[in-house]
Amino acid sequence: MAALRVTAQKLLQTNSAFSPLLAVPALSRACHHEPNFEYINVSKVGEKQNVGMIELNRPKALNALCDGLMAEVQTALKQFEADTDVGCIVLTGAGQKAFAAGADIKEMSGRQFQEVFGGNFLAHWSHLADTTKPVIAAVNGYALGGGCEIAMMCDIIYAGEKARFGQPEIALGTIPGAGGTQRLIRAVGKSLAMEMCLTGNPITAQEAQQAGLVSKVFPADQLVPEAVKTAEKIASHSKLVVAMAKEAVNASQEMTLREGLRFEKRIFHASFATNDRREGMAAFVEKRKADFTDS
Numbered sequence: 001m002a003a004l005r006v007t008a009q010k011l012l013q014t015n016s017a018f019s020p021l022l023a024v025p026a027l028s029r030a031c032h033h034e035p036n037f038e039y040i041n042v043s044k045v046g047e048k049q050n051v052g053m054i055e056l057n058r059p060k061a062l063n064a065l066c067d068g069l070m071a072e073v074q075t076a077l078k079q080f081e082a083d084t085d086v087g088c089i090v091l092t093g094a095g096q097k098a099f100a101a102g103a104d105i106k107e108m109s110g111r112q113f114q115e116v117f118g119g120n121f122l123a124h125w126s127h128l129a130d131t132t133k134p135v136i137a138a139v140n141g142y143a144l145g146g147g148c149e150i151a152m153m154c155d156i157i158y159a160g161e162k163a164r165f166g167q168p169e170i171a172l173g174t175i176p177g178a179g180g181t182q183r184l185i186r187a188v189g190k191s192l193a194m195e196m197c198l199t200g201n202p203i204t205a206q207e208a209q210q211a212g213l214v215s216k217v218f219p220a221d222q223l224v225p226e227a228v229k230t231a232e233k234i235a236s237h238s239k240l241v242v243a244m245a246k247e248a249v250n251a252s253q254e255m256t257l258r259e260g261l262r263f264e265k266r267i268f269h270a271s272f273a274t275n276d277r278r279e280g281m282a283a284f285v286e287k288r289k290a291d292f293t294d295s
């Protein structure tokens with residue numbers, strides 16, 4: 001309990017001037033099992049405390065994604081995956097200047113080919129894309145390089161009005177390595193993806209929304225509360241069936257239309273094996289609210 005109080009105090013002190021968490025209407029609570037995170041803030045938020053919140057917290061380095069930070073994100077995601085109360089996760093950056101300005105260039109600059117190739121550098125980042133619970137990226141400010149890539153690993157991207165999305169690796173003499181070319185082309189099409197990767201120029205939140213990278217744009221101070229509101233809505237449904245829906249949507253990126261349609265239908269059939277499908281339909285017929293048991 002004392003540790004919980006200290007963590008909550010730390011959360012408030014660290015970000016009291018600008019933390020988007022403070023704008024979340026429902027009480028946010030630091031996680032019970034929280035190890036000593038150095039680079040991120042982790043809490044459960046929402047009225048029912050069923051939304052996992054991960055806030056990248058290296059504001060002096062514009063939340064650059066050093067190895068330690070990415071390892072902590074992986075740990076927090078594993079915790080939320082295992083937490084049966086959590087139905088959705090929100091990933092955001094501390095402050096409004098940056099979601100994340102990319103991989104930590106200072107850390108990366110001395111690395112050699114044999115180290116990055118031999119050690120399969122960046123492989124562990126994909127944990128974010130493999131999460132079975134839905135993840136919403138709430139992007140204020142810069143989402144550049146790896147920052148844009150981790151946003152694209154999430155299932156939904158909401159942006160603040162001043163967000164900037166870009167793949168500026170070309171100016172560093174390298175190229176995106178955590179899905180920047182592949183996910184971008186699927187999200188915005190070849191011409192814009194190519195332009196972004198070859199010029200390094202970022203696009204605005206509004207351009208990203210028009211092109212399809214972002215689903216909604218909000219005033220900066222409303223971004224996280226809106227993301228939490230959506231996360232709460234998702235968390236109010238059956239976690240089992242939410243995972244099925246997420247898998248079906250994601251499958252389309254890797255399948256032909258014919259394969260995707262078959263896969264979707266089979267998952268739809270599978271939902272009939274769940275108690276929650278029975279409960280959801282019974283609740284509609286009986287004109288009452290469904291009481292899902294995630295079974």
Ligand SMILES: CC(C)=CC(=O)SCCNC(=O)CCNC(=O)[C@H](O)C(C)(C)COP(=O)(O)OP(=O)(O)OC[C@H]1O[C@@H](n2cnc3c(N)ncnc32)[C@H](O)[C@@H]1OP(=O)(O)O
Binds near residue numbers: 062102
């Ligand atoms: C994942 C893969 C495969 C690759 C990558 O992600 S490579 C990185 C791609 N990202 C970038 O190239 C962006 C680098 N940052 C910038 O261009 C600028 O910082 C900016 C345009 C985002 C903001 O410029 P501003 O003038 O407002 O702020 P700065 O003084 O430049 O930055 C403040 C502070 O943060 C440090 N910083 C920023 N980005 C990074 C980064 N990616 N890695 C490490 N450190 C970063 C910056 O050095 C400065 O700190 P110091 O004053 O202590 O040097």
